[in-house]
Amino acid sequence: xxxxxxxxxxxxxxxxxxxxxxxxxxxxxxxxxxxxxxxxxxxxxxxxxxxxxxxxxxxxxxxxxxxxxxxxxxxxxxxxxxxxxxxxxxxxxxxxxxxxxxxxxxxxxxxxxxxxxxxxxxxxxxxxxxxxxxxxxxxxxxxxxx
Numbered sequence: 104x105x106x107x108x109x110x111x112x113x114x115x116x117x118x119x120x121x122x123x124x125x126x127x128x129x130x131x132x133x134x135x136x137x138x139x140x141x142x143x144x145x146x147x148x149x150x151x152x153x154x155x156x157x158x159x160x161x162x163x164x165x166x167x168x169x170x171x172x173x174x175x176x177x178x179x180x181x182x183x184x185x186x187x188x189x190x191x192x193x194x195x196x197x198x199x200x201x202x203x204x205x206x207x208x209x210x211x212x213x214x215x216x217x218x219x220x221x222x223x224x225x226x227x228x229x230x231x232x233x234x235x236x237x238x239x240x241x242x243x244x245x246x247x248x249x
Contacts, residue, residue, distance in 0.1 A: 138184045145195050145213045146187035152222035153185060153199075160226055183229070197221075199229055206232035 137157070139150045181202055188196040194210040207229050211221050 136182045140186035142187050143189050149197055149211055149218050149222055150185050152219050156223050156226040
């Protein structure tokens with residue numbers, strides 16, 4: 104009887120626990136892994152709007168002046184991380200990083216209409232930073248001869 108109880112307790116303890124707040128699955132878009140590290144509704148709204156504008160820009164990349172350099176991504180997928188630091192009164196700080204390098208950071212308001220403009224602007228600026236990043240990765244460092 105004790106053995107059965109111990110086996111049941113071990114089986115129950117080994118079962119994965121469901122958490123109250125599950126972390127959303129990362130989304131991939133044409134070689135970029137887009138991670139959501141937001142904590143509030145405002146942050147989640149920003150992430151959703153950013154993803155909407157990012158996807159639209161990817162679809163229209165052949166007609167843009169600064170297309171996203173999807174065809175030139177490094178062998179490992181590049182990681183775009185959107186993280187949020189909530190701060191009462193001043194808006195929430197949203198930071199977007201490309202492979203652990205901050206490329207965009209701003210305090211954003213909670214109003215949805217203002218968030219939409221911020222997200223659209225962020226996509227354009229992040230796309231420019233990605234282009235600069237890939238150009239610097241592609242160029243071999245010139246060794247100094249002396």
